[in-house]
Amino acid sequence: MVATRRSAKANASNAASKDDLLHFYREMLLIRRFEEKAGQLYGMGLIGGFCHLYIGQEAVVVGLESTTKDGDQRVTTYRDHGHMLACGMDPKGVMAELTGRSGGYSKGKGGSMHMFSKEKEFYGGHGIVGANVPIGAGLAFANQYRGNDNVAFTYFGDGAANQGQVYETFNMASLWKLPVIFVIENNQYAMGTSLKRASSTPALYTRGAAFGIPGEAVDGMDVMAVRAAGLKATEHCRTGKGPYILEMNTYRYRGHSMSDPAKYRTREEVQKMREERDPIDHVRDLLVQDKLATEDDLKAIDKEIKAIINEAAQYAQDSPEPDAAELWTDVYA
C-alpha cells in the first residue's frame, strides 16, 4: 500500500495531469480523514497528551512531497501527522504511535509529537518550537558533505519563525549554500497569537532577505501553486544555489491542539476559510469541472481511504501496549 502511494507521485513536470490531480486528491483526503479519526480517538481517551491536527493545511505537504525524490529528507514540528502520511509512512504505524502502542513508529515511546522513520527519511516530529530548523539544515549539511543533490525540507510555523535559532540557521545555510528548503507553514496563528500580534512584518518570506535567501509567498491552500513553488525551490537547491524560503499561506481549521478554547478567532473566520478556500474541495472541483473524474470515481477513492483509516484505527487499538521492558531500551545505542 505504502509503495503504490509513493510511486503514484506526480510526474516531474509543472503541468498537472489528471493523474497528478487524482493523486493530490487522494493524499490530501487521506490526511484529512486520518486527522478526523485521530480527533475521534482522542475524544474517546485513546490518544493522550498533546495532539495537533493538520486539517486545513494538507495542500502544503502534499504539494511539496510531489517535488521530492529518493534520498530527500524532511523534518517538521509536532504538527506532523500529515507529513508522515505524505512521505509514505504507514497510517497504521502512525496511528498506533498516537495511541501509545508497540506497533507505533516509536514503539509507543514518542507519541504524536515525536515520530521518525529512517526508511522514509522522516527526521521527526519535534516538540520544541524552532529546534527542527537547524536540524533540517544539518540534514542538508550531510547531503552537501556527501556530495549528493538531495534536499532537506524543513517545515515550521509562523510562530516558530520568531525563534532566534531560525536566523542562526538562515545565516549558516546561506553562508554554506546548504540545500535546504525552509517551509514556513503560516497558518496565521501560533496557539492563540495571531501573526499580527507576534511578527513585526506580515511577510515572513522576506525574513531571509538579510541573509540573501530568496523567499516566496505561496497560496498554501492551492496544491498546484504549492507544487509549482516547490519545483522552483528544489531546482534552486539541487543545483547548489543554497537555501530557499517558501512561506505557505494556509489555515488550520481545528484548535492548536485538542484542548483549545479558540477565543482568539471567530467561528465565521474559520467557516469562511472552509467554504471558500478548502484545498481538497479545490482539487475536487477541478477534477469534476474538467471531467477528469466522475463523482463515482471520487466516491471510490473516498471509500478506499475510509478503509485505510478504519484499518489504521483498528490496528492502533489492537496493538498491545509496549512491553514493560521497553522502558529501558533505546536509551543508548
Added chain:
Amino acid sequence: MATQILMPALSPTMEEGTLAKWLVKEGDSVTSGQIIAEIETDKATMEFEAVDEGTVGKILIDEGTEGVKVNTPIAVLLEEGEDASAAAAAPAAPAAEKPAAEAKAAPAPTAPAEAAAPKAAPEVPEGTKFRSQTVREALRDAMAEEMRRDGDVFLMGEEVAEYQGAYKISQGLLEEFGARRVIDTPITEHGFAGLAVGAAFAGLKPIVEFMTFNFALQAIDHIINSAAKTLYMSGGQMGSPMVFRGPNGAAARVAAQHSHDFAATYAQVPGLKVVQPYTAADAKGLLKSAIRDRNPVIVLENEILYGRSFDVPELDDFTVPIGKARIAREGSDLTIVSFGIGMTYALQAADELAKEGISAEVIDLRSLRPMDTETVIASVRKTNRCVTVEEGFPVCSIGSYLSSVLMEKAFDYLDAPVLNCTGKDVPMPYAANLEKLALVTTAEVIAACKAVTYR
C-alpha cells in the same frame, strides 16, 4: 626612573611563553602602545605593547627564548636622560596585560606524581612505551587519528579551523583535513549545535567544539532535547553519534559566566554519556572512544589542564573505555574519589596525608555517565571511609550522588559519613581572594580526610 618590562600573561591561564620576536632593539625609543615584541603561547601569538614611553635600555631575554615564566623581567625601559647603567637597578613594572596576576601568585600546581610508577591501566599492554604530552596535544591527536580513520567524522565550532582553536586544541587539523571537515562556524551555539544534531541524524559523526561549556547553555536544548532523547523517542530508529567537547569549569579570574562546572548537570541526563578526563592519556583515550561511540558524548575538558603534561602510551590505537574509573593511587585508610581537575587536589592531599601516615586510595572516575560506582564501592569496602572532590556546586553534585550510592550499597562498611568537598554554593566571584575561597582547596580535602579518619 628605569623600569623593568615583565613577561606578560596573555590569558588567564598562561604560565609561561616564548619570546618569539623583539620588534625593538637596545637604544630604540618607544612610545606608549607601541608594539615591542611578539609573545607566543601554546594557544596564540600575541603582540606585546609598551605601557610607557622611554628608551629600551637593555634586553634581558633574547628573542626565541622558550619557557619564559610570566612576570620574568624581559627588558629595561629608560626614562629620558637615563643611561644604560640605570638599567641594573630598575624596579619591576607590571606587564601590560596581566589579567591573572593575583591568581598566579600561588603557582599553579603541577600534576603530582601518582604513587609509584603509574599502574599500567588495563587498556595499556605490558611493556608499552610512554611519552610526555600535554592534554592539549593528546586531544588534538585523538581527533586527528579518528578523522583519519573515519571520513564521516568532522569538527565544527568557533575558531576551530583557521585560528587553530580558541585554546589551540585543533592545531593543524585544517591543514590536514581541509575546510570540508574542519569547519569554522559563526558565533551561533544554538544554531550549530542543532545543525550538528541534524548531521548526526543523517549518519555523520560530528565533533562539536564549544569555546567553553558556559556558552553551550545556548545550545543545551539541542544537547538534551534533540541529541540525548531522540534515540528513545524514535524507538531506536535514529540517534546522535556525536561529541560535544570543550573546556568546562573554572579557568582563572574569569568570574561567574565563564567558570561554571557542568559535570553534574550533564551527568543527570539519560541518553548522554559524560566523561571528564584528568590525564593526557585519558583525554586521548576517552575522546577517541567518544568519537566512536554511537551516542552523544559530552567531553568535559579543563582549560587549566590543557598545558599540563602526562605520560601517554605510544600505541597506534589507544582508547580508554567510557564508564571505567581508574585507581590513580592505592591506599588503605580512606578513599578519595574525584575526576578532572579535582584530581589535582585529591592527589596533593594524598601526598600530604601520606606524610602523616594516612594512606589514601585515590580514584579518578574519568566517566561520570555511566559512572563506575562499582570501583568506588569496592574501594570503600576496603577502606571504610570516603571523601569526594569536585569543583562544581554542592547541591545535587557528583559527590552527593556517590554518597547516596555508598549509603545504599556499602552502608555496613562505612566507619564515617561520606564527606563531599565541592566548590562553594555561589556564582564564581572575580576577586582573587574570593575566587580562591569559592574553589575547593587541597587544605579542605585534607581536613575532610582527617575528619573521616578521626585524626
